Amino acid sequence: MSEQEKKDSVLDKRSSRRTFIKNSGLTVGGVVLGGALGSLLIKDDQSTITTTETPNHAATPTANPNVALMFFTPNQYQVTQAAVERIFPEDANGPGAKELNAAIYIDHQLASPWGSNVKDYRLGAFYKAEENQGAQTKILRKDLFLAGLDSLNRYSNEQFEADFKELEATQQDEVLLAFSEGKVELYGKVSSSQFFSLLRTLTIEGVYADPMYGGNNEMLGWSMRKYPGSRMQYVAEIQDEKFIELKPQSLNSHMGH
Amino acid sequence: MVTKLPKVPVVVVGMGWAGGIVSAELTKAGISVVGLERGKDRTTADYTMGHDELRYQHRQELMQDLSKETITYRNTVSGKALPMRHYGTFIVGDGVGGAGSHWNGQTYRFLPYDFEIRTKTIERYGIEKIPAWMEGLNDWGLTYDEMEPYYDTFEKMAGISGETVELWGKRTNPYPTPPLLKTPLMKEFEKAATSLGYKPFVIPAANLSEAYTNPDGISRAACQYCAYCENFGCEYGAKGDPAVTVIPVAKQTGKLELRTHSNVLELTKDGGKANGVIYVDMLTGEKFEQPADVVVVASYVFNNARLLLNSGIGTPYDPITGKGTIGKNYCYQVTSGGSQLFFEDREFNLYGGAGALGIEIAEYMGDNFDHAEVDFIHGAGIRSTQYGDRPIAVNRVPAGTPNWGAEFKEKSIKYANSNFPVKTQGASLPHKENYLDLDPEFKDEFGYPLLRMTYEYTDNDRAMGKYMSSITRKIAEEIGADIIDTNEEQAPFNVNKDSNTHNTGGVIMGADPETSALNTYLQMWEAENVFVLGASAFPHNSCFNPTGTLGALSYRAAEGIQKYLKEGGILVKA
Ligand SMILES: Cc1cc2nc3c(=O)[nH]c(=O)nc-3n(C[C@H](O)[C@H](O)[C@H](O)COP(=O)(O)OP(=O)(O)OC[C@H]3O[C@@H](n4cnc5c(N)ncnc54)[C@H](O)[C@@H]3O)c2cc1C
């Protein structure tokens, strides 16, 4: 057991569900907190033990059934991989967005109802907006993204006579910068900066969202910034003058297996 | 086809804090209440998978579905308002508990100055201190001392954790639970503020510092500083939430009939009164008419104003003449001024925190300092908070860092646990042309006009923001950091960027039916059996989060409704 792991298990003991119930004086079955919370706590207690004592050796990416496409063509996927890697590149801290499976995350999101803007207001006419009125374009996120990928290739060929994914990293950065500044023709009156902003948002989400969404592979997005994921409590940690690094846990650890 | 239902004593529209409190108080007094809530029912079991940043914060799981209704926005009376098509600001609650399920829990009282702001400002500085465009600034029609018992009741019900603050109004009782813990960054703020002569205090919180049983017999667990608080429901029930406090109490009486998925479209009218409401079942599309002796509108600031306007109840406000009341004095919150600290070799456990965890000073709030030499009135709380930094939402980097690419990645990781802000929460005072009305063009999914917001920050806001940012700088420098970035300017309002949910006004209270829509029981002057609850009743917004005050007012309204059911008539002499 490494120093860190030892510390983890001590901390986990200190913060186990059972201690929590004891210390907090929670009345399980009280007027409000009925069976639902009670069973949640017990489930979590078990999962805490499981996760600390069996370190999470995640499967290799190729064996990860989440790595499959529900929206992109293989080529669209590869362009996306190349683009997200420039938004959040591999460096001394660790893997970039490509290795973290951000492009898989994006594929899954665009295939979801969110990709079709189902919770957005889409009634009435779409007028040209002032800067402070928010986007007023009718195009759906999934179509905006595909138009953006096409446009990345078109512009790369115009500037450098090659597809986006074939370019040098510095050339790719130049292309993305032009997109971010709204300088490239995208589709109709849709601005390239609108696509860029979607790409940027989705990349950050793909790096840091819970791994059940397909990105943040092996929780490495979290561990790079020493983020512990979705643990249940930090009573001791928030009082500590020293930084306490905890191994990340995903929502899967709340399932009670 | 509309199915007409049998008449009930009271129908409540919306089941957040306001609707929940009124339902609990009335049903406890033996009065039958029908509660109509457009969203679904919720309990703590809904939050088993609650620590999901993407789902709750970035996909707004608990918020209003904008495909059904939204607001439109413009920044001047001459502009064309356009719909807020997706979330930026104003994340509006939906479902049982309303925004009270996913709020932070910072629970303040307003200052004695707030309730008599016009009188006290004129007394101290003369009438010239109130510019012509701020003519709508008014006293609330009751004093802090009259509000005090209601604040006390609200705080005991929710179990607010806090410490007595000298520079605020007098309390009859201490907070029901002690303040939350102090974290290292809060101690840094405390040390610096104290050495500058201020008296810092821990922010009063609806995140329970210890297990607590309230006067209704509701027991709740202590906060675990789990950091999934703002935008999230609390799986422990440690956060004061209507769904774990007042609503179960109302249900237990057997007098509350809670109908979920019931979206109220309009109030029906009968002369100077309301007959009841028309609502639609959001799952089946069936429409119902629910007659009632009293209609309580508690559907949040926006729909409170919209329902009245769509039902032709009350006189719409006209920004040109200044006449009329519905839609008047829409106010917001001014939060631009602030300093961000970055440290090279210090790390804080920023992954932990709670929605109301923080420390603050009161010296620049309200009229706690002399405004003779400054060109604004009112003020701000200056504070450092630790909500728990989640990695999609929070990537603070020093000014000048690009927001993508190699440098962004490096810096956002380097400073992920090595930064914190000293920030401001400032008052927002009425401007004649900041108001709410019906949009002439855009409709909701049922064909009813959307609410149109016309709003821009004022000169008072900009001057105050700048002044307060200099104080944040002073405190930040006293704390000491490797990099301090200070923001001084209040940029124009942007419906995509300004993230704050402290909307107030639109259906305001006061002493005079000419200038206010409600009396101090939140009873409509123009329709005596309609009570309109929420921060919509605030004539202006103070330098605090609104819920403590709207909760207190809801207790007062519940008293008024009981009185009205017995005696009838307008409860306060104009
Ligand atoms: C992320 C976030 C953090 C916040 N943090 C704080 C804080 O720290 N401190 C603080 O004081 N305040 C905070 N607030 C604000 C606080 O949540 C609100 O002030 C408060 O919850 C409002 O209570 P309400 O009952 O007036 O409205 P809501 O809670 O919005 O309740 C209104 C209810 O009415 C329902 N409704 C709306 N229209 C209709 C209709 N036509 N028919 C039927 N039902 C309808 C809605 O679905 C909703 O459930 C925060 C808000 C958010 C979103």
Ligand code: SF4
């Ligand atoms: S921080 Fe505290 S109050 Fe907030 S959700 Fe977590 S446990 Fe509940």
